[in-house]
Amino acid sequence: MLKMIEVDKVTYDYSNNEQEVIALNDITLEVKQGEFVVIIGHNGSGKSTLAKHLNALLLPTEGDVSVKGLNTKDEDKIWEIRQIAGMVFQNPDNQIVATIVEEDIAFGPENLGIKPSEIIERVSDSLKTVDMEEFRHKAPHLLSGGQKQRIAIAGVIAMRPNCIIFDEPTAMLDPSGRKEVIKTIKKLNKEEQITIIHITHFMEEAVDADRVIVMEAGDIVLEGAPREVFSQVERLKELGLDVPQVTELAHQLIQEGIDLPHDILTVDEMVMNLCQLK
Amino acid sequence: MSIKIENLTHVYNPNSPFQTIALDDISFEIKDGEFVGLIGHTGSGKSTLIQHLNGLLKPTSGKIFINDVNIAAKEVKLGDIRKNVGLVFQYPEHQLFEETVYKDIAFGPANLGLSGEDIVTRVRESMDLVKLPFELLKDRSPFELSGGQRRRVAIAGVLAMKPDFLVLDEPTAGLDPKGRDEILEQIKNLHQQVKNTVILVSHSMEDIAKLVDRIIVMHRGKVSLMGSPREVFKEVEVLESIGLGIPQITYLMKKLKENNINLKQDILTIEEAKEEIIKWIRGNSNA
Numbered sequence: 343m344l345k346m347i348e349v350d351k352v353t354y355d356y357s358n359n360e361q362e363v364i365a366l367n368d369i370t371l372e373v374k375q376g377e378f379v380v381i382i383g384h385n386g387s388g389k390s391t392l393a394k395h396l397n398a399l400l401l402p403t404e405g406d407v408s409v410k411g412l413n414t415k416d417e418d419k420i421w422e423i424r425q426i427a428g429m430v431f432q433n434p435d436n437q438i439v440a441t442i443v444e445e446d447i448a449f450g451p452e453n454l455g456i457k458p459s460e461i462i463e464r465v466s467d468s469l470k471t472v473d474m475e476e477f478r479h480k481a482p483h484l485l486s487g488g489q490k491q492r493i494a495i496a497g498v499i500a501m502r503p504n505c506i507i508f509d510e511p512t513a514m515l516d517p518s519g520r521k522e523v524i525k526t527i528k529k530l531n532k533e534e535q536i537t538i539i540h541i542t543h544f545m546e547e548a549v550d551a552d553r554v555i556v557m558e559a560g561d562i563v564l565e566g567a568p569r570e571v572f573s574q575v576e577r578l579k580e581l582g583l584d585v586p587q588v589t590e591l592a593h594q595l596i597q598e599g600i601d602l603p604h605d606i607l608t609v610d611e612m613v614m615n616l617c618q619l620k
Numbered sequence: 621m622s623i624k625i626e627n628l629t630h631v632y633n634p635n636s637p638f639q640t641i642a643l644d645d646i647s648f649e650i651k652d653g654e655f656v657g658l659i660g661h662t663g664s665g666k667s668t669l670i671q672h673l674n675g676l677l678k679p680t681s682g683k684i685f686i687n688d689v690n691i692a693a694k695e696v697k698l699g700d701i702r703k704n705v706g707l708v709f710q711y712p713e714h715q716l717f718e719e720t721v722y723k724d725i726a727f728g729p730a731n732l733g734l735s736g737e738d739i740v741t742r743v744r745e746s747m748d749l750v751k752l753p754f755e756l757l758k759d760r761s762p763f764e765l766s767g768g769q770r771r772r773v774a775i776a777g778v779l780a781m782k783p784d785f786l787v788l789d790e791p792t793a794g795l796d797p798k799g800r801d802e803i804l805e806q807i808k809n810l811h812q813q814v815k816n817t818v819i820l821v822s823h824s825m826e827d828i829a830k831l832v833d834r835i836i837v838m839h840r841g842k843v844s845l846m847g848s849p850r851e852v853f854k855e856v857e858v859l860e861s862i863g864l865g866i867p868q869i870t871y872l873m874k875k876l877k878e879n880n881i882n883l884k885q886d887i888l889t890i891e892e893a894k895e896e897i898i899k900w901i902r903g904n905s906n907a
Contacts, residue, residue: 358764383796384796384797384798384799385766385768385799386766486662486663487662510794513793513794514793514794515662515823516661516823516863517661517825517864517865518661518863518864519662543794543795543796543797546868582796582797582798583796583797584797586868587826587867587868587869587890588868588869588872591890591893594894595894595898598894598898600897600898600901609871609872609875610875612872613876613879613881616876616897617879619901619904620881
């Protein structure tokens with residue numbers, strides 16, 4: 343499979359109060375085209391710093407980042423890179439620029455110099471993808487958080503990226519808003535074959551990923567399929583992270599000598615396994 | 621010392637095409653020393669409701685009694701109310717503005733007209749409560765602290781006012797699990813120490829289940845459910861129909877029942893679930 347993103351021995355440091363902070367420490371990572379990768383880690387672990395390297399918002403102090411073979415250090419390619427790798431931030435209010443939904447979504451394509459008839463088409467397509475067509479002529483500030491975040495996503499999709507980096511897109515949303523956004527992200531991955539890099543604190547959101555990456559102090563400390571990663575309950579807790587409640591329950595039951603697999607991630611799996619003990 | 625809300629209605633932009641009824645004839649009482657969780661999806665009226673509790677919004681109609689004083693009445697001094705009711709907004713760290721942590725936390729007490737010494741004591745105490753080391757951080761700029769620390773500085777600023785009622789609007793939004801657990805632990809400890817009345821707005825059913833005595837569920841400007849966590853989380857269908865959920869562990873017990881494993885349904889924590897399941901398995905093997 344083709345490589346979407348290559349992070350090669352990247353170190354990023356900056357000084358704060360004359361103190362040197364190493365935000366990323368010699369990180370190497372590859373993301374394949376079409377992959378759905380979730381990055382978790384506590385605040386300050388380097389997740390967002392890494393994310394900002396993936397579309398050249400930050401440049402490595404050492405090492406290289408390539409997006410579809412384009413090195414982010416190559417200034418001539420920077421706009422191309424940002425068109426390939428779009429980014430959605432935590433707070434949709436910081437990302438929405440226009441006072442009408444369709445104008446907001448058209449903003450990106452307009453800046454690419456695309457002709458108006460195609461822009462209209464892209465706006466319609468993007469709204470359809472995020473399931474917000476009926477809000478086309480509404481004002482973004484009158485929408486709910488989940489709806490606003492979907493508009494922000496539509497704005498990114500209108501740029502026709504191959505890859506989207508989501509930096510805690512659900513942190514400010516209520517449970518139903520969170521569900522809407524996660525559903526949209528999964529759809530982009532499955533139906534539009536967009537490569538997804540999703541940063542989150544909500545472990546339930548990592549369950550369906552192809553791969554989970556755990557960061558700590560600027561390093562990748564765990565990496566693997568969700569089942570492999572979440573079965574390491576003790577290790578994750580040491581890192582100040584959560585596991586889904588049922589995974590934790592399974593872990594505790596196993597310690598009590600009950601015969602259950604270590605890699606239970608969902609309520610349904612737990613129910614199935616307990617039914618077999620009947 | 622209680623909060624009593626009587627027939628509270630709030631209409632935004634009345635008599636205009638944008639008229640919205642945010643609160644629709646709400647009545648309830650919160651007793652002194654209670655820890656109440658307020659849940660509801662975005663737009664359900666939670667924030668409008670809590671902004672009434674310290675007079676930031678005035679009711680369109682209805683009454684709000686704080687310690688038996690109707691704060692909607694004209695003659696009430698809002699300054700007195702705000703000393704009693706501390707409101708921690710969402711993302712309170714956005715409101716930090718001073719040059720140092722000390723000055724930021726001292727801003728409220730200084731405005732109460734306290735003496736210099738009292739102010740120092742209050743700042744020190746509130747920093748202790750949220751586990752921020754006083755000597756180490758007092759002269760630092762709040763803007764160079766981590767997100768979790770900034771949040772705690774902002775909360776300390778409200779605690780320094782020593783409010784009888786503490787209202788927190790999603791105090792853990794955007795924090796990582798460790799930061800979240802720390803802040804909730806500190807709120808819980810404070811509540812146990814000084815028996816203050818706490819109203820916690822949260823989207824995390826797991827956190828609500830762990831902490832509160834009583835839950836108030838808001839939907840479309842009305843109170844749709846009210847009761848202990850065990851009572852409220854039994855109403856899965858109602859909660860789901862208004863865009864809310866129940867803790868995953870409670871949901872597990874419900875699913876088990878649907879699969880003919882009949883265990884206690886009002887389970888709220890992993891520990892309770894573990895006990896029930898072990899009891900059931902051991903019962904099976906003895907049978």
